[in-house]
Amino acid sequence: MIDLAPASTSDTPEPQWLSSFASLGSAFFTELQPTHLPEPYLVGANTALAGQLGLRADWLQSPAGVSVFTGNTLMPGMRPLASVYSGHQFGVWAGQLGDGRAILLGELTGAEGPQEIQLKGSGLTPYSRMGDGRAVLRSSIREFLCSEAMHGLGIPTTRALCVTGSEQRVRREEVETAAVVTRVAPSFVRFGHFEHFSANGKEAELRQLADFVIDRDYPACRTSERFGGNAYACFLEAVSERTAAMVAHWQSVGFCHGVMNTDNMSILGLTIDYGPFQFLDGFDPGHICNHSDERGRYAFNRQPNVAYWNLYCLGQALLPLIGDQDVAIAALESYKAVFPRELQTRMRAKLGLADERDGDVALIEDIFRVLAKSRCDYTIFWRRLSRFVGGAPVDSVRDLFLEHTDIDAWIAQYQQRLAGSVPLADASAAMLRVNPKFVLRNHLAEIAIRQAKSRDFSEVELLLDLLSSPFDEHPLHEDKAGFAPEWASQIEISCSS
Numbered sequence: 374m375i376d377l378a379p380a381s382t383s384d385t386p387e388p389q390w391l392s393s394f395a396s397l398g399s400a401f402f403t404e405l406q407p408t409h410l411p412e413p414y415l416v417g418a419n420t421a422l423a424g425q426l427g428l429r430a431d432w433l434q435s436p437a438g439v440s441v442f443t444g445n446t447l448m449p450g451m452r453p454l455a456s457v458y459s460g461h462q463f464g465v466w467a468g469q470l471g472d473g474r475a476i477l478l479g480e481l482t483g484a485e486g487p488q489e490i491q492l493k494g495s496g497l498t499p500y501s502r503m504g505d506g507r508a509v510l511r512s513s514i515r516e517f518l519c520s521e522a523m524h525g526l527g528i529p530t531t532r533a534l535c536v537t538g539s540e541q542r543v544r545r546e547e548v549e550t551a552a553v554v555t556r557v558a559p560s561f562v563r564f565g566h567f568e569h570f571s572a573n574g575k576e577a578e579l580r581q582l583a584d585f586v587i588d589r590d591y592p593a594c595r596t597s598e599r600f601g602g603n604a605y606a607c608f609l610e611a612v613s614e615r616t617a618a619m620v621a622h623w624q625s626v627g628f629c630h631g632v633m634n635t636d637n638m639s640i641l642g643l644t645i646d647y648g649p650f651q652f653l654d655g656f657d658p659g660h661i662c663n664h665s666d667e668r669g670r671y672a673f674n675r676q677p678n679v680a681y682w683n684l685y686c687l688g689q690a691l692l693p694l695i696g697d698q699d700v701a702i703a704a705l706e707s708y709k710a711v712f713p714r715e716l717q718t719r720m721r722a723k724l725g726l727a728d729e730r731d732g733d734v735a736l737i738e739d740i741f742r743v744l745a746k747s748r749c750d751y752t753i754f755w756r757r758l759s760r761f762v763g764g765a766p767v768d769s770v771r772d773l774f775l776e777h778t779d780i781d782a783w784i785a786q787y788q789q790r791l792a793g794s795v796p797l798a799d800a801s802a803a804m805l806r807v808n809p810k811f812v813l814r815n816h817l818a819e820i821a822i823r824q825a826k827s828r829d830f831s832e833v834e835l836l837l838d839l840l841s842s843p844f845d846e847h848p849l850h851e852d853k854a855g856f857a858p859e860w861a862s863q864i865e866i867s868c869s870s
Contacts, residue, residue, distance in 0.1 A: 388427050390450030390479040393487065394560075397585060400578050401566075402454040407444025407476050408496025408506065410551055415439050416510070416536040416825060417517055417833040421841070422557065423534060425484040433535060442555045443537040444476065444495040451478045455498035459572055460565030460636030461686055463670055466572075470565060470636050471500025474508060477561065489561055490534070494553040507543045510536075511822050513552035514833060515813075516647040518821070520556070522813040522840035523644050528622045529615070530644040532557040536833075538825075546867075550826070558643060562586055564687045565636030571690035583608065583694055586640055600704065605694040609704040613684050615642025617708045620680045621715035625723065626809065627653035627751040629673045631663035632868055635683045649866040652812040654857040655748035658741070664867040681708050722807045723755055725762055725791065725800030736783075736790060743783050747774045750856055755808035762791065763801025809843035810854045816861035817853060 394402065415438075420430035432438045440446040447453070455472035462470075476498065480489045493516070494508025513536045520533035534555040541551040562582075570579040587594050587608050600606035619642045623630065630637075631649035639645040651662035658674040666672075671679060688701040695701045720737045721729065744754060750773065757769045767784065774780045791800060813836070821832035839847055847853075 392452040392479045402456045403499050404454045410539040413443035413537045416538045418535045426481045458565035459569035462634040473501040474506045491556045507551045509549040510552040513554040519647045525841045525843045562640045564638040567690040606700050606704045613708040614711045617711035618715045625719035629662040633679045653751045656744040656751040664865040725804040727795045743779045749773050759804035759808045811839045811843040815864045
């Protein structure tokens with residue numbers, strides 16, 4: 374028998390579960406129960422996030438907590454549902470999609486306001502299409518760690534509360550074991566939710582959804598005088614600006630998302646749906662991290678343009694509400710201003726430049742060119758440059774390059790730019806606060822996954838700790854900040870990941 378009765382309150386906290394999304398009505402979702410997983414066990418727990426949500430860490434890690442966040446048991450007030458949406462996948466209209474392996478349990482009011490709690494890998498839903506509704510241990514660990522790595526870097530993202538596993542078999546490229554990752558976000562609404570109702574000519578539902586999101590997450594759009602007081606155009610502009618800032622942050626740290634379909638784009642400008650992601654090792658602007666992306670649509674250097682294309686699709690979906698195509702296009706224009714400004718601001722910070730001067734853009738473009746020419750390790754370069762500015766030998770930077778002519782010329786220009794700006798010690802300290810020492814490289818995740826398959830979760834716990842504070846030194850773990858081994862280039866991450 375599947376125990377989907379409410380969990381006993383004798384050994385659990387009593388948080389107040391709400392379900393704002395359910396107030397939209399049945400056109401937006403299907404209510405259903407998660408599918409039982411046999412003998413679940415805890416893989417990793419984010420106790421800091423649990424505390425912010427009002428959940429006791431000891432309970433989260435107990436059998437009762439594991440049961441709830443595997444989907445085997447419900448707590449009083451939970452109202453599980455899977456939402457429907459549509460979207461463009463790899464640039465092609467895919468029609469109806471939806472939460473094919475995710476179930477929203479409800480929301481808790483945390484330290485940062487209402488937070489939706491969603492299980493990913495919790496079983497079949499009406500939107501599973503040809504899938505099995507499950508996630509595997511491999512992908513769940515990757516999402517758990519990367520969500521918190523991105524949060525540690527200050528990048529807007531969904532969060533991860535915990536991962537649970539089971540010995541139930543799941544077939545992907547090979548037979549693997551099932552897992553569930555519990556995701557946390559203020560909202561899981563995507564561009565594709567709007568596309569779904571617009572494409573199906575359901576203007577009433579489209580308006581209802583837009584009003585719900587505006588009133589909940591973008592209330593300033595109600596009183597803005599932008600676009601003649603058109604709240605829907607103001608909403609599109611605000612989403613465009615949040616998305617631009619997010620993607621600029623991705624590019625600055627060398628993060629590849631890998632599958633920027635419109636149904637994988639958050640209406641809040643959060644990084645969402647961690648599948649075939651990767652932090653760059655050697656800097657290659659055209660790097661494709663998704664083995665399924667045969668045409669390179671989502672290559673690293675194409676991410677900014679893809680984000681705009683996706684926003685254009687959102688604008689088309691909102692057009693029945695905005696009412697004027699020219700106004701919709703004008704609302705999208707802010708992306709073209711915000712993205713380069715945000716990227717240049719972040720790159721100046723990485724360079725320790727306290728002000729903006731003519732020639733900075735050329736300096737930034739030149740270092741990208743030099744890094745690409747030598748396929749220099751992106752994260753290590755910026756960390757060593759930060760140390761060099763603080764007095765470390767120049768060879769610590771030069772040794773990263775096979776040929777020194779270009780990097781020597783660039784360093785000379787860079788030192789001239791730094792001169793008279795701020796004290797070098799201050800610049801170095803500022804750079805160390807924005808150039809991380811630790812990122813979730815593919816090989817680090819792979820090692821943690823291999824150990825976890827043998828029920829050794831110590832590496833998951835260690836990486837969670839390091840990635841939550843990626844700018845700190847953590848001197849006992851220098852190996853986690855080193856170069857990727859040769860075998861790392863053989864790791865293939867696809868959409869099934």
